[in-house]
Amino acid sequence: MSKPTSPLQSLLPALIVIVILALVPFFGPSNRMLSLAISAGVNIVALYGLSVLFGQTGILSMGHAALVGVGAYVAAILARDAGVGFWVAIPLGGIMAAVAAAVIGIPSLRVSGHHFVIMTFAFGQLLTIVLTNGGDYTGAATGLDLQFPVMVLGNRADDLVPYYFIVVGFVALSAIASWAIINSSYGRTLRAIRENEKLAASLGINVGRHKIGAFVVSGVFAGVSGVLLAYFFRHISPSQFASFPSIYLALMVMIGGPRLLLGPIAGGILVSFLPEVLNLDPVESRILYGVCLIAVILLLPNGLIAGILQGWQALFKSLSGSGDRKAAANSNRPSGASQ
Amino acid sequence: MNAILDIKGLRKQFGGVAALAGVDLSIEEGEILGIVGPNGSGKTTLFNVVTGVYKPTEGSVSWRGRDITNLAAHEISGAGIGYTFQQAMAFPGLPVMENVRIACEHARKSSRPYPWTTPQSLLDFVGLSALADERAGILPFGSLRLLGIALALATRPSLILLDEPAAGLNDRETATLVGLVKQFPEHGISVCVIDHDMKLMQMLCKRLVVLDFGSKIADGPTQAVLNDPKVLEVYLGGAL
Numbered sequence: 001m002s003k004p005t006s007p008l009q010s011l012l013p014a015l016i017v018i019v020i021l022a023l024v025p026f027f028g029p030s031n032r033m034l035s036l037a038i039s040a041g042v043n044i045v046a047l048y049g050l051s052v053l054f055g056q057t058g059i060l061s062m063g064h065a066a067l068v069g070v071g072a073y074v075a076a077i078l079a080r081d082a083g084v085g086f087w088v089a090i091p092l093g094g095i096m097a098a099v100a101a102a103v104i105g106i107p108s109l110r111v112s113g114h115h116f117v118i119m120t121f122a123f124g125q126l127l128t129i130v131l132t133n134g135g136d137y138t139g140a141a142t143g144l145d146l147q148f149p150v151m152v153l154g155n156r157a158d159d160l161v162p163y164y165f166i167v168v169g170f171v172a173l174s175a176i177a178s179w180a181i182i183n184s185s186y187g188r189t190l191r192a193i194r195e196n197e198k199l200a201a202s203l204g205i206n207v208g209r210h211k212i213g214a215f216v217v218s219g220v221f222a223g224v225s226g227v228l229l230a231y232f233f234r235h236i237s238p239s240q241f242a243s244f245p246s247i248y249l250a251l252m253v254m255i256g257g258p259r260l261l262l263g264p265i266a267g268g269i270l271v272s273f274l275p276e277v278l279n280l281d282p283v284e285s286r287i288l289y290g291v292c293l294i295a296v297i298l299l300l301p302n303g304l305i306a307g308i309l310q311g312w313q314a315l316f317k318s319l320s321g322s323g324d325r326k327a328a329a330n331s332n333r334p335s336g337a338s339q
Numbered sequence: 340m341n342a343i344l345d346i347k348g349l350r351k352q353f354g355g356v357a358a359l360a361g362v363d364l365s366i367e368e369g370e371i372l373g374i375v376g377p378n379g380s381g382k383t384t385l386f387n388v389v390t391g392v393y394k395p396t397e398g399s400v401s402w403r404g405r406d407i408t409n410l411a412a413h414e415i416s417g418a419g420i421g422y423t424f425q426q427a428m429a430f431p432g433l434p435v436m437e438n439v440r441i442a443c444e445h446a447r448k449s450s451r452p453y454p455w456t457t458p459q460s461l462l463d464f465v466g467l468s469a470l471a472d473e474r475a476g477i478l479p480f481g482s483l484r485l486l487g488i489a490l491a492l493a494t495r496p497s498l499i500l501l502d503e504p505a506a507g508l509n510d511r512e513t514a515t516l517v518g519l520v521k522q523f524p525e526h527g528i529s530v531c532v533i534d535h536d537m538k539l540m541q542m543l544c545k546r547l548v549v550l551d552f553g554s555k556i557a558d559g560p561t562q563a564v565l566n567d568p569k570v571l572e573v574y575l576g577g578a579l
Binding site (some may be wrong): 206 | 391392411412413417421422424431433440442445446471491493494
């Protein structure tokens with residue numbers, strides 16, 4: 001843990017997990033389980049963007065579901081008005097959500113910390129209001145239907161199993177994109193801003209521009225996630241992109257661990273499946289989410305995966321009884337924290 | 340000698356308090372200039388205004404004949420002025436090597452030959468190579484100061500502003516620091532240093548400026564300034 005690993009080594013565990021997830025349909029899961037897994041995967045794509053924003057740059061967005069909504073509505077409106085299908089909607093949804101992120105980010109990132117969180121929350125609410133009052137164009141409160149098939153190599157891929165594979169593919173792409181950002185000079189620049197804005201500026205880093213840039217990058221992920229969501233549910237409405245979904249996204253990224261490559265996968269799966277596994281109704285699950293959020297913030301500031309690794313190290317240390325000083329120093333922070 | 344940095348009538352007002360009450364100051368090419376003054380005399384404010392952290396209320400700063408008064412902090416760095424902070428000298432959560440690597444990746448383009456173009460050469464120069472993989476946050480204070488200096492050097496400055504570089508250092512660490520800073524002019528880096536420590540100033544600087552209540556009260560050769568009755572009064576509360 002204490003030795004810095006090569007960049008490729010940090011990608012490997014995530015890819016292994018994704019490959020295992022890709023094998024799930026072969027074990028004959030129920031349709032209910034597969035649907036939950038798809039919606040978890042859709043969220044994970046957005047979470048990878050959020051981990052660049054929050055984990056690397058240190059900026060938290062509480063209105064991220066609104067950017068997912070931009071992608072979803074772009075997909076639905078393009079299909080209805082222009083006959084544009086899934087594979088064209090994916091890049092366009094990403095681009096439009098990125099543009100929306102720039103529009104929100106340029107004024108909002110003039111303020112920082114909690115003020116920015118409140119601004120993103122307000123913009124998220126604003127989008128819901130705009131969509132609800134958009135008349136026939138946005139389908140108002142009822143939302144829009146999406147009839148277009150998803151085609152792969154001339155075959156329909158709408159059924160749960162093929163669509164699951166498509167979503168897992170996008171999860172893999174997002175993980176690789178996020179990994180590439182983390183290990184690039186751009187990623188280091190973002191971490192510098194997270195660690196010390198004043199020092200970053202003194203080294204010639206344009207802090208304001210890079211913060212907006214990180215928000216825009218996270219918007220691309222959110223937009224793609226939105227297109228995936230629209231083609232999965234086949235019906236979208238404003239409430240899917242309001243404040244609660246935004247809070248869930250923030251919760252997932254925090255629970256999983258914003259600085260770890262496996263964090264978004266862990267957070268997305270846990271938050272999606274926990275109520276199902278524990279058999280909770282929506283009200284109970286909201287209470288559970290609230291408790292989880294508080295517990296994670298107080299007890300595991302680096303997320304669950306980091307917490308487990310930390311616990312494992314502590315256990316290993318006490319079992320071996322060697323009291324290795326270096327391991328102790330590093331167990332305060334997981335290796336991923338230096339990413 | 341020609342002035343590379345020229346400060347004219349610089350004023351910074353915080354509400355009713357003038358932290359800088361019209362300061363004129365020039366820094367010559369290749370010199371190590373010291374600025375001293377009691378707490379609250381405006382030393383750090385002067386640095387903050389020059390480096391774009393604060394906008395001045397009045398006055399101008401020109402750098403090699405170019406007006407840089409209202410440039411943003413990252414543009415000042417790009418123009419060739421590096422600086423170190425009293426506090427928060429490094430990126431605490433990142434490894435030492437990554438700290439320096441980030442600074443090198445944002446270094447300004449300069450055709451001037453420069454001795455420290457790689458992260459490793461900087462770490463070797465300040466003597467932190469052995470700690471390259473450690474998180475900056477766990478370094479002892481003295482090493483953290485040296486890392487701060489390495490970061491500022493990475494930007495390839497022609498002028499470096501050091502804000503109390505010896506604060507919190509022991510004698511041995513201070514001696515190391517003096518040894519490093521004295522080499523800067525050979526590499527085309529002029530230095531302006533703020534500190535309370537008169538011994539350090541005597542070791543480093545040929546010229547000394549004294550600030551008191553935001554005004555310059557003395558400016559000249561170090562020994563002459565230290566014997567100036569006005570300076571003695573500020574520091575010792577009256578003539579000896």
